[in-house]
Amino acid sequence: MKLFPIEEEFKKNPDLNPDELKKLMEWINQQPHLPEIADLEASLFLHSCYYSIELAKQTIDTFVTMRTHVPEFFHRLDLSSDEMKLAMNNSTIFPIEKSTPEGYKIYIGRLANFDARNFNFASGIKLFSMIFDLTLREGGSAPGHIIILDLTGVSLGHVARLGPLTMKKFLYFLQDAAPIRIVGFHFINIVPFSDKILALMRPFMKKELSEILHFHENMESLKKFIPLEILPKEYGGLEGNGNELCGNYNNFNLFFLFLNIQLTKYRAIFYIILENIYKHCIENQDFFTELETRKVNEKARPGKPKDASVLFGIEGNFKKLDID
Structure with missing residues (x-):
């Protein structure tokens, strides 16, 4: 995996000032608790914060702090693990090639396996973040990012397994830590109990996110925001099938179970079978x-150290509700 060239990032974003980026990098290198951060990665934060250095500093610290203290999303990033095999089997997550x-x-993102007993929200978020981390660093910044969640196959059993604390962590990361500009959050193929999903999200959404959150009863409604022709065929577009774009991992999960072998040892075999985004992620396991080593050294942090309770409040308040 090669980082998107910083020179191209400057060409892409004329408002990205080399001197401002240099100031941000100098600040990063002076922070004893932060891990190494590349120029491109710093530029992504600067871009996502509309070139505010102070806001970029805060976002970088939050980003790395979350990666340290939210293990269910950011630890054990091993695509050959049983957890991630199951996540790839149960979820279809992929970026659209055209903008x-x-x-x-x-x-x-959507379900690939409709059995709620196999659903793990945190593992799905981990898979999404891994895909996002890789593609963002390879492709550089974008003027904005849009997330579409297809609720096909979602049942009340799935909703019950979301968990308010896990939802709070996910939305906190999306709004306060991810180096992107979220410009759209859309739910399609909505279910009769979509209001329960919204009720779970609403307490943790900022006004900016609530204003770009939309639930669509049909694709014509989505068409007002996104040209359907750039989407996969099953959504009225002209691109390939979504499972093909993703890698259709669920069709060969039994192959993993049957052979019971390690990806790192028999990688060539899987190249024949895996396709597209899941294959690409597996190719870049290194x-x-x-990435998993980039954590905050809390002992070296200026001021008081942080942990999950500082970021999200007392977790005990959620224990009776969070059934993840």
């Missing part, structure tokens, strides 16, 4: 292994 006319990048 909107505004240049917005689109990610689609990137995720290295």
Whole structure:
């Protein structure tokens, strides 16, 4: 995996000032608790914060702090693990190759296995974040990012397994830590109990996110925001099937179970079977292994150290409600 060239990032974003980026990098290198951060990665934070250095500093610290203290999302980033095999089997998550006319990048997520007993929200978020981490660093910034969640196959059993604390952590990361500009959050193929999902999300959403959150009863409604032709065929578009774009991992999960072998040892075999985004992630397992080492050294942090309770409040308040 190669980082998107910083020179190209400057060409892409004329408002990205080299001197401002240099100031941000100098600040990063002076923070004893922060891990190493590349120029491109710092530029992504600066871009996502609309070139505010102070806001970028805060976002970087939150980003790395979350990666340290939210293990269910950011630890054990091993795609050969049973957890991640199950996540790839149960979820179809992929970026759309084409962007909107505004240049917005689109990610689609949906269930691949409708059995709620197999659903693990945190593992799905981990898989999404891994895909996002890889594609963002390879493709650089975008004017905006759009997330589409397809509720096909979602039952009340799935909703019951979301968990308010897990939802709070996910939305906190999306709004306060991810180095992107979220410009759209869309739910399609909505279910009669979509209001329960919204009720779970609402307490943790900022006004900016609530204003771009939309539930669509049909694709014509989505068409007002996104040209359907750039979407996969099953959504009225002209691109390939979503399972093909993702890698259709669920069709060969039994192959893993039958052979019971390690990806790192027999990688060539899987290249014949895996396709597209899941295959690409597996090819770059070394990137995720290295990414997992980038954590905050709380002992070296200026001021008081942080932990999950500082970020999200007392977790005990959620224990009776969070059934993840």
